[in-house]
Every structure is written in structure tokens, then in C-alpha cells.
Amino acid sequence: xxxxxxxxxxxxxxxxxxxxxxxxxxxxxxxxxxxxxxxxxxxxxxxxxxxxxxxxxxxxxxxxxxxxxxxxxxxxxxxxxxxxxxxxxxxxxxxxxxxxxxxxxxxxxxxxxxxxxxxxxxxxxxxxxxxxxxxxxx
Amino acid sequence: xxxxxxxxxxxxxxxxxxxxxxxxxxxxxxxxxxxxxxxxxxxxxxxxxxxxxxxxxxxxxxxxxxxxxxxxxxxxxxxxxxxxxxxxxxxxxxxxxxxxxxxxxxxxxxxxxxxxxxxxxxxxxxxxxxxxxxxxxxxxxxxxxxxxxxxxxxxxxxxxxxxxxxxxxxxxxxxxxxxxxxxxxxxxxxxxxxxxxxxxxxxxx
Numbered sequence: 042x043x044x045x046x047x048x049x050x051x052x053x054x055x056x057x058x059x060x061x062x063x064x065x066x067x068x069x070x071x072x073x074x075x076x077x078x079x080x081x082x083x084x085x086x087x088x089x090x091x092x093x094x095x096x097x098x099x100x101x102x103x104x105x106x107x108x109x110x111x112x113x114x115x116x117x118x119x120x121x122x123x124x125x126x127x128x129x130x131x132x133x134x135x136x137x138x139x140x141x142x143x144x145x146x147x148x149x150x151x152x153x154x155x156x157x158x159x160x161x162x163x164x165x166x167x168x169x170x171x172x173x174x175x176x177x178x179x
Numbered sequence: 180x181x182x183x184x185x186x187x188x189x190x191x192x193x194x195x196x197x198x199x200x201x202x203x204x205x206x207x208x209x210x211x212x213x214x215x216x217x218x219x220x221x222x223x224x225x226x227x228x229x230x231x232x233x234x235x236x237x238x239x240x241x242x243x244x245x246x247x248x249x250x251x252x253x254x255x256x257x258x259x260x261x262x263x264x265x266x267x268x269x270x271x272x273x274x275x276x277x278x279x280x281x282x283x284x285x286x287x288x289x290x291x292x293x294x295x296x297x298x299x300x301x302x303x304x305x306x307x308x309x310x311x312x313x314x315x316x317x318x319x320x321x322x323x324x325x326x327x328x329x330x331x332x333x334x335x336x337x338x339x340x341x342x343x344x345x346x347x348x349x350x351x352x353x354x355x356x357x358x359x360x361x362x363x364x365x366x367x368x369x370x371x372x373x374x375x376x377x378x379x380x381x382x383x384x
Contacts (some may be wrong), residue, residue: 054377055345061323062346066220073233077219080241085212088248089204 211252214259215244222267225342228330229271239274243267260349261356268339268357275335329379333372336360340368341376 219240226236243266251262330338336358343354344365354369355362 052373054380055373057322058326058376059345061326062221062224065323066224069220069223073223073237074220076237077223077240078216080237081212081215081219081244084215084241084244084248085208087245088211088252089208 207252207256210256211248211259214256215248218260218263219244221347222263225346226267226271228327228342229335229338230274231331235274239267239270242270258356260347261353264343264347264349264357265359272335325380326376329376332379333375336364337368337372337375340365341372344369 222240222243223236226239227233230236230239243263246266247259247263251259254262330341333341339358340354343349343357344351349357351362351365354365358365358368
């Protein structure tokens with residue numbers, strides 16, 4: 042019907058309408074051409090952002106994964122329950138000593154009271170510093 | 180140097196350096212950009228014939244570009260043209276449907292019917308104007324304007340077939356893929372379009 046081979050002469054009406062159309066395309070003004078270029082760039086950028094192949098994402102994610110695993114391993118090792126337990130025990134012993142000191146002071150032990158009186162200014166300052174927060178310690 | 184195993188053709192394999200995936204993506208992105216740059220102005224004018232309004236036509240073309248780039252960029256480049264025009268025609272049809280619905284809603288709105296003072300301000304007066312608001316800069320003479328008016332008067336499928344075959348230069352098979360119909364239907368639509376246009380424009384041209 043209208044199936045034509047390349048180079049085959051076309052109907053004059055079809056030729057004319059085609060030529061008119063292409064003239065109108067060539068006559069598009071600069072502003073419209075610019076908007077079309079912007080539209081094309083926006084489409085390509087949006088597609089590129091979405092089309093990042095999975096294997097390239099692996100390339101980025103693999104080192105990040107190794108680093109994360111190393112950090113997790115270090116955290117588990119250094120912050121393991123064993124080491125926390127050791128710290129807790131040491132803290133417990135220190136607290137016990139403090140308690141003994143206070144208890145002996147309560148009992149009116151002379152040595153302990155003497156020590157407190159010697160450093161009374163220091164303890165006074167330490168108490169004020171502790172109550173006024175970190176700004177006072179500087 | 181790429182080498183092929185010539186002893187067993189069934190096992191022929193590429194033995195050269197494989198292109199890096201990023202390079203492959205860049206390659207078809209460049210190819211797609213070239214394709215879109217080559218097609219965009221004609222697509223815009225064809226969309227404008229269907230939609231009249233240049234802004235709507237631009238929206239339709241941009242949407243078609245985006246959908247093609249997002250969903251079909253990895254397809255063989257030979258398939259891009261019919262795919263692009265299929266997306267574009269669907270977009271144009273959607274816009275025309277939305278306009279039609281809007282027109283019906285506006286017609287049934289009580290304020291538009293009851294208040295005669297609102298008749299002059301009816302937005303449909305602008306939308307359904309028979310004189311197309313084509314900027315002067317887009318007109319390529321009286322003949323093209325007449326052709327556009329006549330194309331708009333055609334049934335949508337005939338207009339699509341005529342523009343894809345005659346303006347864009349797609350063959351029957353590509354036009355059939357773009358329109359989502361058989362090659363026989365394309366031939367029928369195209370023939371009827373040419374006949375109707377020739378009847379309308381024959382005397383003027």
C-alpha cells in the first residue's frame with residue numbers, strides 16, 4: 042500500500058507535507074531548543090542515578106563492608122564482657138576501700154580524721170568542683 | 180588481540196579484554212544521548228500537533244525521554260525509536276484524556292452553569308479554542324499551519340500513523356511496534372490519513 046523502498050519516489054503530497062514539517066522543526070527557536078536540551082539532560086541524569094549497576098555498587102560497598110566488620114570485631118574484642126568484668130571487679134575493690142575508709146572515719150579513727158583535716162581545703166575544693174560541673178574543673 | 184576457538188564454533192568465546200561495566204554503561208548513555216538529541220525536536224513538533232500547547236508538548240517529550248532512559252536504555256538501540264514514540268503517544272493520549280475529563284467536569288460545575296457572569300471567564304474557552312495558540316515563531320508559513328489543523332481533525336490513530344510514517348520516517352514494522360498494532364492496521368490508518376488530508380488540503384495546496 043504505502044510500503045516504499047528507500048529511494049522510491051514518494052507521492053508529491055507526502056513529500057510536501059514532510060518537507061513542511063522538517064522546515065518547522067528547523068525553525069524552532071533557541072529558547073525551545075534549550076529547554077529540550079535541559080529536558081534531555083534531566084532525563085539522562087535521572088536514569089543514570091537509577092541505573093548504577095549492582096556490580097559497581099558492590100565495588101563501593103565491599104571495602105565499606107570489610108571496614109565495618111573490622112570495627113565490629115575490634116569493638117567486640119575490646120568491649121567484650123570479659124574485659125568489662127575485669128573493670129567492674131577493679132572498681133568494686135576501689136569502692137570497698139572507700140567504704141572502709143568512710144566506715145573507719147565514722148568510727149572516729151584518729152588516722153583517718155587526721156588525714157581529712159590535713160586535706161580539708163582540698164576536699165572542700167573538690168566538693169565544690171564536683172557540684173558546679175565540668176566548667177569549674179577547668 | 181582477541182582470539183576465537185576456531186576448532187569448535189559452538190564454543191567460540193571472546194578471548195579479549197572484557198569491557199569494564201562502567202565503560203559499558205557510559206557507552207550506551209552516550210549513545211542514548213545522541214539518539215535523544217537527534218530525535219527531540221521532531222518529537223516535540225509531533226507532540227505539539229497532538230496537544231497544541233508547547234508546554235504540554237515539552238512535558239510529554241521530557242516524560243517520554245525519562246521513561247525510555249530509565250526503563251529501556253539497556254535494550255538494543257535499534258528498538259529505541261519505536262519504543263520512544265510508543266511512550267510519547269501514550270503520554271499524549273493521557274494528556275488528551277485528562278483534558279477531556281477536565282472539560283466534562285467544568286461543564287457540569289454548578290457555578291459555571293448557573294452563573295451567567297462566569298461564562299466569559301470559563302477556562303475551557305481557552306483550552307478548547309479551535310484556533311491553535313501556536314507562537315508565531317513556530318509557524319512555517321500558512322501551509323504548515325493548515326496541515327496542522329487538518330492533522331488535528333484526523334482520528335488519533337490515523338494522525339499517529341501519518342506522522343510516524345511520513346514525518347519520522349519509520350517503516351511499517353517500526354510504526355506497528357510504536358503504535359502497538361498490526362502492520363495491516365498501520366497501512367490502513369496511513370492510507371486513510373493520506374486520503375483525508377489530500378481531500379482537505381488538495382485545493383489549498
